[in-house]
Amino acid sequence: MGELAVTALEAAAKALIADAAAKVAGSDFDAGQLPFSRPKDASHGDAALACFPLAKAARLAPPAAAAALADALRELTAVGGTAIASVEAVGPFVNLRYSRAMLAEDVIRGVLEQRAPFGPWDKNDKTIVIDYSSPNIAKPFHFGHLRSTVIGAALRRIYKHTGHGVVGINHLGDWGSQFGKILVAFQEWGDMARLRADPMRHLYEIYVRFKRESDADPNLNDRAAAAFRHLESGEDNVERQLWQELRDISVEAFAGPYRRLAAEFEAITGESFYEDKIDATLQALKGAGITTMSEGALVVELDGMPPCILVKSDGTTIYATRDLAALFYRRATYGFDKALYVVGGEQKLHFKQLIAVIQKLGWKEAAGIEHVDFGLVLTFDAETKRWTKFSTRGGNAIFLDEVLDEAVAKVRTIIDEKNPTLADKDAVAEAIGVGAIVFNDLKNTRIKDVKFDWDELLNFEGETGPYVQYAGARLASILRKAEVAVDDFDLSDIAWNELEDADQVLLTMQGFASVLERCIDKNEAYVLTSFVTSLAADIHSYLRGHHVLSAEEPLRRARLALVLAARNLIRDGLALLGVASPEEM
RNA sequence: GCGCCCGUAGCUCAGUUGGAUAGAGCAUCGGACUUCUAAUCCGGCGGUCGCAGGUUCGAAUCCUGCCGGGCGCGCCA
Numbered sequence: 199m200g201e202l203a204v205t206a207l208e209a210a211a212k213a214l215i216a217d218a219a220a221k222v223a224g225s226d227f228d229a230g231q232l233p234f235s236r237p238k239d240a241s242h243g244d245a246a247l248a249c250f251p252l253a254k255a256a257r258l259a260p261p262a263a264a265a266a267l268a269d270a271l272r273e274l275t276a277v278g279g280t281a282i283a284s285v286e287a288v289g290p291f292v293n294l295r296y297s298r299a300m301l302a303e304d305v306i307r308g309v310l311e312q313r314a315p316f317g318p319w320d321k322n323d324k325t326i327v328i329d330y331s332s333p334n335i336a337k338p339f340h341f342g343h344l345r346s347t348v349i350g351a352a353l354r355r356i357y358k359h360t361g362h363g364v365v366g367i368n369h370l371g372d373w374g375s376q377f378g379k380i381l382v383a384f385q386e387w388g389d390m391a392r393l394r395a396d397p398m399r400h401l402y403e404i405y406v407r408f409k410r411e412s413d414a415d416p417n418l419n420d421r422a423a424a425a426f427r428h429l430e431s432g433e434d435n436v437e438r439q440l441w442q443e444l445r446d447i448s449v450e451a452f453a454g455p456y457r458r459l460a461a462e463f464e465a466i467t468g469e470s471f472y473e474d475k476i477d478a479t480l481q482a483l484k485g486a487g488i489t490t491m492s493e494g495a496l497v498v499e500l501d502g503m504p505p506c507i508l509v510k511s512d513g514t515t516i517y518a519t520r521d522l523a524a525l526f527y528r529r530a531t532y533g534f535d536k537a538l539y540v541v542g543g544e545q546k547l548h549f550k551q552l553i554a555v556i557q558k559l560g561w562k563e564a565a566g567i568e569h570v571d572f573g574l575v576l577t578f579d580a581e582t583k584r585w586t587k588f589s590t591r592g593g594n595a596i597f598l599d600e601v602l603d604e605a606v607a608k609v610r611t612i613i614d615e616k617n618p619t620l621a622d623k624d625a626v627a628e629a630i631g632v633g634a635i636v637f638n639d640l641k642n643t644r645i646k647d648v649k650f651d652w653d654e655l656l657n658f659e660g661e662t663g664p665y666v667q668y669a670g671a672r673l674a675s676i677l678r679k680a681e682v683a684v685d686d687f688d689l690s691d692i693a694w695n696e697l698e699d700a701d702q703v704l705l706t707m708q709g710f711a712s713v714l715e716r717c718i719d720k721n722e723a724y725v726l727t728s729f730v731t732s733l734a735a736d737i738h739s740y741l742r743g744h745h746v747l748s749a750e751e752p753l754r755r756a757r758l759a760l761v762l763a764a765r766n767l768i769r770d771g772l773a774l775l776g777v778a779s780p781e782e783m
Numbered sequence: 784g785c786g787c788c789c790g791u792a793g794c795u796c797a798g799u800u801g802g803a804u805a806g807a808g809c810a811u812c813g814g815a816c817u818u819c820u821a822a823u824c825c826g827g828c829g830g831u832c833g834c835a836g837g838u839u840c841g842a843a844u845c846c847u848g849c850c851g852g853g854c855g856c857g858c859c860a
Contacts, residue, residue, distance in 0.1 A: 235799065248802055291803065334860060371860060495858055510858040517860050546787065547855055616822070642796060645788070647853075654795070658822055660808040668822050676819045716799065728797070742824045783822075
């Protein structure tokens with residue numbers, strides 16, 4: 199475990215604590231064992247140390263160890279001017295408080311001067327490949343696709359911000375036997391004009407129709423299998439030409455949603471990209487001696503799970519084959535330390551198999567391959583009164599653009615009601631409506647299923663995107679009226695000690711580094727979502743009791759510095775999540 | 784049947800990896816706009832942390848067994 203990124207003030211405090219702990223328990227005591235945490239109750243102080251490990255090392259009862267540590271710390275900080283202003287032992291805990299002025303300066307300078315951990319972190323030599331969004335373009339781009347897209351896009355930005363080399367890859371599902379079905383469906387019922395007008399819906403229509411009609415006519419499935427065989431033959435035949443056209447139109451249609459969602463990729467290389475790399479991959483696997491024939495298929499036998507199928511008995515490949523080819527390619531091209539797959543939890547077994555195959559090959563990278571799984575999107579079924587899966591074949595899929603448009607429209611009516619004179623209402627409505635949807639998806643632990651609920655989705659109060667954006671807009675408004683230089687704020691001679699009642703805001707901001715670290719550690723964006731929500735709550739609350747523009751100098755300028763720092767951190771935090779920060783709303 | 788995941792307030796969820804009195808939002812009830820945006824703030828109500836054991840100074844968190852729900856289990860992705 200590496201050193202946690204901390205601000206200068208925290209580092210100074212930790213150094214003092216290490217010295218004090220050495221006095222209590224001897225110099226070989228590892229002060230890293232003292233958990234440095236935020237007390238739940240703010241009245242306990244700014245930071246708390248649980249002294250159980252220290253007590254063990256010093257052979258003291260925990261309260262006695264805490265008292266001894268507090269005494270030692272007091273001795274070190276008695277001279278004043280140190281990071282720690284006060285120390286108190288309470289039972290087995292030592293609670294400490296930072297110097298108020300130093301806390302304010304530490305955090306605000308850090309944010310405004312864009313210093314790590316607030317600004318971009320120093321580059322490290324790790325490369326992270328993140329496979330996300332990766333829609334199957336033979337199927338509709340429905341609301342469920344939002345999850346992989348926004349989680350992956352957020353993780354990509356968070357890794358980038360913390361100094362990692364990042365390769366975001368959209369592994370489009372543009373190949374495979376599904377495409378045989380869509381080819382046949384298009385030949386039967388497709389309409390090129392309608393396809394061009396609304397590609398996603400038209401493909402969806404014919405896909406659903408294929409599903410329905412193939413139940414009655416199994417011959418359709420045989421034709422679909424043949425179509426994919428023809429496609430995979432490599433010949434320039436009708437299947438190939440139609441596939442190319444459908445693919446091009448679909449890919450173009452995705453650009454819009456990706457722009458709205460702020461999803462960016464270093465590479466858009468679909469499954470078809472590996473078509474000419476499959477043979478080499480198969481040769482490598484065979485050469486490693488890990489393949490066998492089983493029931494007419496080429497497989498890798500695995501312990502404790504079904505075999506990984508590489509070539510089906512009809513001679514065509516399967517997604518596992520293409521995923522393996524992609525891993526070979528990504529290792530050779532990018533040399534990754536981590537390869538993340540932001541894909542739904544239903545595919546857990548598939549990725550377990552994939553990793554097991556790579557382990558059999560003995561790659562050292564195997565340990566860095568991780569399935570970043572997430573829960574399903576469920577809809578409430580009024581009949582059975584239960585949350586159920588959306589059914590594509592049942593035709594009750596909800597399209598992503600539908601949801602985004604609905605949210606934007608709702609925001610538009612709220613703006614007309616609350617802020618009728620606002621300039622550029624449509625752009626603001628887009629930022630807030632889409633932001634609300636993205637934020638909502640990043641709010642909880644990935645693995646939780648998302649219950650699709652219009653009421654909750656279109657509620658913009660409380661723990662929501664608009665709530666956080668609103669805090670940013672209020673702060674921006676103050677800064678506008680104060681006419682301060684937001685890009686070059688003068689930090690000299692700020693009366694930092696005037697900010698003694700901004701504890702909550704400052705302490706929350708101070709936690710930014712550990713928030714990003716936890717995001718990376720868990721591959722979770724919700725930690726950051728929850729951080730910006732807390733910061734917004736803290737600043738909303740602060741603004742209620744502390745007027746900025748009417749304050750006397752030097753308090754006024756100190757508060758403006760706080761306001762600017764909070765606004766920047768909210769904006770930057772939201773940006774990492776893929777949510778815009780309108781200046782006004 | 785087997786494997787994995789989930790179970791915390793009426794609802795939706797946090798709980799910093801075993802630490803202080805289990806926290807938010809929504810809903811509900813009551814307050815706060817002649818002052819920088821009320822998409823806000825302040826307060827009330829609301830919990831046998833699914834159940835039962837175990838581990839120890841200490842468990843929502845760890846171990847075991849049940850109960851409930853979800854996902855998956857060879858030629859779909």
